[in-house]
Amino acid sequence: MPLTEMTDRPVRLTDAVHRTLRAAVLAGDPGPGEQLSVPELARRLGVSRGSVREAVLQLVADGLAEERPRRGVVVAALGVTEMRYIHQIREVLEGQAARLCAQASVPGLVDGLEVVWDGQRRAIAADDDYRYAETDSRFHSLLANGCGNPMLAALIERLHDQMRLALARLAEAPEHRRCGHDELGQVLHAVRTANPDAAETAMRTHIRRTRATLDTIDQDEP
Secondary structure (H helix, E strand, C coil), X not given: CCCCCCXXXXXXXXXXXXXXXXXXXXXCCCCCCCECCHHHHHHHHCCCHHXXXXXXXXXXXXXXXXXXXXXXXXXXXXXHHHHHHXXXXXXXXXXXXXXXXXXXXXCCHHHHHHHHHHHHHHHHHCCCHHHHHHHHHHHHHHHHHHCCCHHHHHHHHHHHHHHXXXXXXHHCCHHHHHHHHHHHHHHHHHHHCCCHHHHHHXXXXXXXXXXXXXXXXXXXXX
């Protein structure tokens, strides 16, 4: 998502700047390790440096950016070890979220998951790794926000944002896409049939398999 001058000025400008920068970072522009220059970003967005400075600090709090000596703030670059740690946490949190969703029968949740899952199927057929990653993110977000526990949802969303910075290469692998789609289909079926045990097991299996796939990534530590 290219950064362009912002013309929509809501009451709290810093929030709008943060949303814009977050979307750009998650889209890979700027990418991991690249500097978030406050003066340059303010110029490109057409807003004050103060608003950008606050938004950049929020990205640091989100775990999407980090402060580096003599470089200022840069987009976070997670290594394989950190990704494995995050997946260990996600397995527990998202397994619980899937269980809660299967128990709660939230109106419209299953329909929303089915739409996203079908969109992912089309992305795989089109060999569209970007769209696959986008639908994967949306599926997980729907489950997190539908679990009925906003604190659990917030923890999952934070971890998932960090993972999106580092897992683009996994989405490029056809076998990973196929397996991921099948696994999310099992989660969807368990939620649809109100089977909490199966929902938790399916989600844990999905994340555990993704974590194991990280061993195949040839990525240098940051």
